[in-house]
Amino acid sequence: EGIFLIEDAAESLGASYRGKESGTFGDMGVFSFNGNKILTTSGGGMLVSNNAAWIERARFFATQAKEDAPYYEHETYGYNYRMSNVLAAIGVAQMEVLGARVGRRREIFARYTAALEKYEEVTFMPEIAGSRGNRWLTTLTLEYTDPYTVMTALSAEKIESRPLWKPMHLQPLFKNALVAANGTSEKLFSKGLCLPSGSSMTDRDVDRVCSVIEKVLL
Ligand SMILES: *Cc1c(COP(=O)(O)O)cnc(C)c1O
Numbered sequence: 001e002g003i004f005l006i007e008d009a010a011e012s013l014g015a016s017y018r019g020k021e022s023g024t025f026g027d028m029g030v031f032s033f034n035g036n037k038i039l040t041t042s043g044g045g046m047l048v049s050n051n052a053a054w055i056e057r058a059r060f061f062a063t064q065a066k067e068d069a070p071y072y073e074h075e076t077y078g079y080n081y082r083m084s085n086v087l088a089a090i091g092v093a094q095m096e097v098l099g100a101r102v103g104r105r106r107e108i109f110a111r112y113t114a115a116l117e118k119y120e121e122v123t124f125m126p127e128i129a130g131s132r133g134n135r136w137l138t139t140l141t142l143e144y145t146d147p148y149t150v151m152t153a154l155s156a157e158k159i160e161s162r163p164l165w166k167p168m169h170l171q172p173l174f175k176n177a178l179v180a181a182n183g184t185s186e187k188l189f190s191k192g193l194c195l196p197s198g199s200s201m202t203d204r205d206v207d208r209v210c211s212v213i214e215k216v217l218l
Contacts, residue, residue, distance in 0.1 A: 006030065010045070013038055014102040014134040022134075023048055033087075038101050038136050038199070039094040041087040102134045104199045108206055109135040112195060115210040119217050121145060138195045139164060145217055147193040153216045159209055164192030 009015075009023030010032035016022060023029030028049040033041040049055050060066075065078025083091075094101075109124075116122050121143035127133055142150070147163055154161045167185035168174055196209055 004028075010034075011037060011136045012134055014098050016132050018130045027051065028054065033083075033091055038105065038134055039091060039098060041083060041091040044083040044087060046083075046091075101199045105135040105138075105197060106133075108197055108199075108201055109138045111203060111206045112138050112140075112210065115207070116140065116213060116217075121217070136197065138197045140193055140195070141188065141191040142193065142217075143191065147191065150193055150213055150216050154209065154212050157208070157212050159196060159212065161196065162194040164188050164194060 005026035005028075007023055007026035007029040009029045012022040013031050014022070017025075023031055028047060028051070030045060030047055031037075032045040033039060033043070034045070035042055047055070047058050059082075061078055062081035063078065064072070064080055065074055065076050067073040067075055113124050117124065123141045123143070125133075125139060141164075151161045151163070166189055167181070169177060169179040169181055170186070170189070196205070
C-alpha cells in the first residue's frame with residue numbers, strides 16, 4: 001500500500017495476463033513506439049492511466065508547461081515531449097493490425113523453437129501460465145556456445161543479431177552506483193542472443209536464420 005506502480009510496457013503492447021492487457025496493471029503504463037517495436041510511429045510513445053488528473057498533468061509537462069495565458073508563462077520546467085498528430089495518426093491506424101502482428105510474431109517464435117529447442121544448450125523464454133506474450137522479440141540463451149560465435153556466423157550471411165541487454169549496473173555511467181544483483185542479469189547478458197523477429201519475416205527467412213545457427217551449435 002502507498003506505493004505507486006508505473007509499468008514499463010514499452011515492448012509489450014498486445015500482450016496480456018489472465019486476459020488483462022499489458023500496460024494496465026499499474027497506476028500508469030508506458031509504451032514505446034520506437035522504430036523497432038511491434039507498432040511504430042518512428043519514435044515516441046504513450047502514457048496511459050485511469051487517473052485523468054495525472055494524464056492532464058503529464059500533458060502539461062509534455063507541452064512546455066505553459067500556464068493558462070495568451071503568452072508563454074512558466075511557473076515550472078516543462079518539456080517538448082509531445083508526439084505530432086501526423087505520427088499519432090500513423091500509430092492509431094496500426095492498432096487495427098496489432099492482433100495480426102502479434103499473431104505473426106508468435107508464429108515466428110514457434111518456428112524458431114521448433115527448429116532449435118532440440119539443442120540441449122538452448123533455452124527460450126517460457127510463457128508463464130495465464131499469459132499471452134506478444135513475442136515482440138525472439139531471444140534465447142546458450143549454455144555453452146558463445147553468443148558472439150553465433151552472431152559472427154549470422155553476420156557473415158548478412159543477418160543481424162544482438163546480445164541481450166547490458167545490465168544497468170555494468171554501464172560505465174553507473175559504475176559507482178549501489179547494486180543489488182544476484183548474477184541473473186549478468187548471466188543473461190553473457191549467454192543471451194536476440195534473433196531477427198520482424199513481423200514481415202517469411203517462414204523461409206526464419207528457416208535461413210535457423211540453418212546458420214544450427215551449423216554453429218553442437
Ligand atoms: C524499447 C524499450 C524502451 C525504450 O523505449 P524508447 O521509446 O526507445 O525510449 C524502454 N524499456 C523497454 C522495456 C523497451 O523495450
